Amino acid sequence: MVDEVVAGMQAAKAVFETLKSGIGFFQSAVDALPEGEDRTKAEEALKLATEQAEAAKVVLAKEIGFPICKCEFPGVPMLLKDYDKFGQEVFECPECEREYPPKTDPDELTMRIS
Numbered sequence: 001m002v003d004e005v006v007a008g009m010q011a012a013k014a015v016f017e018t019l020k021s022g023i024g025f026f027q028s029a030v031d032a033l034p035e036g037e038d039r040t041k042a043e044e045a046l047k048l049a050t051e052q053a054e055a056a057k058v059v060l061a062k063e064i065g066f067p068i069c070k071c072e073f074p075g076v077p078m079l080l081k082d083y084d085k086f087g088q089e090v091f092e093c094p095e096c097e098r099e100y101p102p103k104t105d106p107d108e109l110t111m112r113i114s
């Protein structure tokens with residue numbers, strides 16, 4: 001099971017690397033176009049493709065078990081940072097550094113209870 005998940009993640013990473021280089025190639029082609037209506041249309045198509053690739057990445061990350069931080073749209077996959085004292089995974093958002101599961105401050109918890 002773990003092997004299948006790892007293999008799936010590697011395959012997904014390869015797909016996204018390919019997609020990213022494809023978008024990079026398209027960007028170069030768009031940059032080479034003269035200013036005008038065609039270039040504007042190509043830039044819009046490129047922007048849409050980039051947004052869709054980003055959304056697909058978030059959906060895939062969620063499918064394979066990454067928590068998603070909602071600090072940005074369509075979401076940011078949180079990355080494994082450490083393990084807590086119970087051996088549970090602790091994730092961190094690479095954009096806003098929020099942690100999942102959220103840190104519980106013992107003092108704050110006491111205040112809420114009292």
Ligand SMILES: [Zn+2]
Nearest residue numbers: 069071093096
């Ligand atoms: Zn975040």
